[in-house]
Amino acid sequence: MTDHNIFHLFRNYVLAALAEIVPDLPEDLAARVEVTPTKDEAHGDMATNAALVVSKVARRKPQEIGAALAEKLAALDFVERAEIAGPGFVNLHLSPDLLRAQLPVMLRRAENYGDATIGQNINVNVEYVSANPTGPMHIGHCRGAVVGDALANLLAKAGFAVTKEYLINDAGGQVTALAWAAYWRYLEAIGTSLTEEEYSEEVPGGLQYRGEYLIPVGQRLAAEHGGRYATETKGVAAPEIWFEIVRETALEMMMVGIREDLDLLGVTFDRFSSERELVLKGATDATIDKLTEMGLIYQGMLEPPKGKLPDDWEPREQMLFRATAFGDDVDRPLRKSDGSNTYFANDIAYHADKMARGAEIMIDVWGADHGGYVSRMQAAVKALAGNSKAHLDIVLCQIVKVLKGGELVRMSKRAGTFITLRDLLEEVGRDAVRFTMLTRKSDAQMDFDIDQAIAQTRENPVFYVQYAHARCRSVLRAAVEQGIDISGEALADVPTSSLENAAEMTLIRRLASWPRLVEQAALAREPHRIAFFLYELAGDFHMLWNRGREDATLRFLQADQPEATLARVALVAATAMVIRSGLAVLGVTPVEEMR
């Protein structure tokens, strides 16, 4: 199949022409030659920096090379003008025919238009959410969930073989605390006379998860097992008796809730991995053994952090991973004082497991509060990858503040003003939550304005984009009523030379840049670019629509001009299709009509 990315096509033309002007061009220099869309339509449709890039090696002025290049490029079919501009750019003014010729390409490829090949079917593992199974999901988890899911979709569209994965953190102390908290709800359910405070004193470390969401866990345990896990007086029995079953029941029910929430959010996974299973099968020990063989593990003492000491600091020798050999600032501990593994140790084993399952690129989507872990995890992956190409990218998601009625909604578990994901979904809806979460770079803080997310105005990008799609569909429905075949195959054969209005050409140009955008966004691991593209595309379409209000000859369906109508219907169909495939990457529903 021919490349449907016209920027690739022209980059090849540029390189070919350049080879005649500057023979023996070094590879690395050629790689820096770009063909990009212009910001300003006065600069034509595309520009190349070729002359600037090679001028030093060629020992000729950029203007000189640019002039020669422009001359050769101007001779190409479909290039109306090629001219040198600025410090040595060559601007290409394409023939409208070339741009119009993209419409049949789009319509034939349909939703596959924009698919890229840069992924080369490389195995990518995208790990996201991985919320602790100790309670319901809240807004903090939501951003990572949406960003991870959209990023995975984007990479798949760019030609990677993607696995979406969730790690269940079911091995650490927090799960022990969960079991104790669930056990309290169990005692309550069977009618204990203990008070919460009395109970808390019996819990190692105190009772932690006091939310009401554990009540059903206690009730189920009571219903299934009666009083057998408590003492005769309905007091705290020995943990050996109840701990296992309570933990398992609580974990299972928490994960059911989390999966329901993810489902409501439209976030899906190919695989759920259990940290506990990994530990039980000895993966952590095996990984530590491997690192030991590599000479990367030693017993040592860490320097205390500079500045004020933590209250409970005491020097201690511990098992350390030589992270400094791979770019980290300090070596990192793998064992706690009680001999169990640190989370970091288990996470190394987990990443080793992902590599063993074939992942060449791993991408972890983390909350910003895990930022301090980035360099150590990357160090560990570098150590384990050895000479293989495997590597780890980490996408950090900054915190989300929620605004309602112009006020910041304070979130505090203690104050009970803690917004769960489910609350947000009920109030705002899945599409608006997902799209809005993608209207910022993930590493920038975000204010999520609930009022704006549900508003039906241009300020709300979700609405604006969906409305553009609905308008397209409305035109297409009307076209069908007039007996027009709106299938892609039929419209792909329609003559389009009647499309020549500036607003129409702007829209076509935007559509033609979709494949390039997919590629760039995937390389940058930035799904938010899709959302911004759709907003701009919607703007182009609304602009064209509005032109039709002032000037009736610009309306899409013209009763007395069947051929012009068909061309415009093709343009509308292509617009709807690109919006739909962009929304598919974001996991947002394309609405058919808005009433």
Place this chain on the structure above:
RNA sequence: GCGCCCUUAGCUCAGUUGGAUAGAGCAACAGCCUUCUAAGCUGUGGGUCGGUGGUUCGAAUCCACCAGGGCGCGCCA
């Protein structure tokens, strides 16, 4: 104290991995529309890209230092 992230128009934010005269929405200002393609339209003004140096053909983008905001800093995940 150290490390990482951030700082772009009055406000909220983009900026195609170093490209041309830094863009969009809101707000402001000025017109238009009272429609049949509902949830308005068109245009205008608005900038020391936090600051100062540096790298080079070229810097919002890369480097150094400084200021302000956020996150983190051995047995939490």
